[in-house]
Amino acid sequence: MYEDKEQAPRKRPLLRHAPLALIVVVAAIGAFTLRDYVTFDTLRDNREALLAFRDANFIAMVAVFVTVYVLIVAFSLPGAAVASVTGGFLFGLPWGTAFNVVSATLGAMAIFQAARMGLGRTLAAKMEAGEGTLKRIKEGLRENEVSVLFLLRLVPAVPFFVANLLPAMVGVKFRNFVWTTALGIIPGALVFTWIGVGLGEVFDRGEDPDLSLLWEPQIIGPILGLCALAALPIIIKAVRGKKGI
Template sequence: MDDVSHSNRNSFMRHAPLAAILTAAVVGYFTLGDYFTFETLQENREALMAFRDANYAGLVVAFVAVYFVIVAFSLPGAAVASVTGGFLFGLLAGTVFNVTAASLGAFAIFWAARLGLGRALAARMEASEGTIKRLKTGLHEHEISVLFLLRLVPAVPFFVANLVPALVGVRFFNYAFTTVLGIIPGAIVFTWIGVGLGEVFDRGESPDLSLLWEPEIIGPILGLCALAALPILIKTIRGRKEI
């Protein structure tokens, strides 16, 4: 009886972090959408700038912490946070802080999923035969390329790109490496928009995130997607030739 109780307690502890993230994501979606907005940023613009000038390091820590929580718990407002990084800190520093916070939040989701549901699911996939085993083998053969594609393809939600790799048992080093490098292009674009946000506010307008889909922006990102997919394509073609 004690062994069963201990096992249940361990199982609960393993699944608790992911359950907490999913719960926070659902609650945050319905309750926080009105807080993490550009209107909120505009209303607090002067206070934030004054605090930055008086305590730059303190604002950096606060910004990274808030952005980390947004990503780690999949709360609404990641785009606003990224633009805010450029608005407060400029293109270079803002990009560094955005990538740091987003990466740390992504790592938190990965380990929450890996230590809970991911461990059991990866073990089942390892023991499976047929299609599932072939899919898992194929993923590990092209792990870096697939992870880069998850980060670079604009249609893949950030939460999905954080969660799925943990559930299918990818190596954490590969996940971390591709996460940090893979989010840099998007982070630069969002930060760049934030750099000019003050002028947008002065005109009484809201930032236009449709810029992300302009050919000169989306083109290079899609080019990186094609580059990431190239090793998979080459290996597939070679495999067919050998057959």
């Protein structure tokens, strides 16, 4: 009995790290085993079957699509862009965007909770007790949490999995993470869903969708404008701090 009580505290940290460890293992396996399958070629080869299934079983198709997309995001598997474009291809712009945003947000919530349960709790505790640089980082995040979360979502150069893991590691509020994720990914989701809406014509021409559309001036311009708006509160606070206002 005494030995069991001694071992119990040691097991709890391992259990806390288990969800994130599982995600890392599945992500590593998926990177090697799925990258040749979750592609636009696969979608092209199966598009007629997918459309037929959607027309006969719309609710079931939505459930399958959302489940697969959530798993892709939660386990950082390859194919998120393909899934987003598929949402537009199968469901059109309004519904496709809605399903893409809901699926990506649910997947992000899952990986956030897994990371916060393990490494995130440890790092957040260290930041809470830390002094010097750690203390300044902690206070800066606390004051600008929403703005930083929006920037992570809006800046196209930030990988989606990084924007999911980093907030969990530094102890941001879960509710702020959820609603900034849901709103912050809408611009990108609209672009990828829009590409998917015209996917049938692209396939008929024997081409692949052009995902570089995201970087066209008329697309990236408004997104960068949203980034500037998200960063504005941080800039104003920094200026006021320097001037002692």
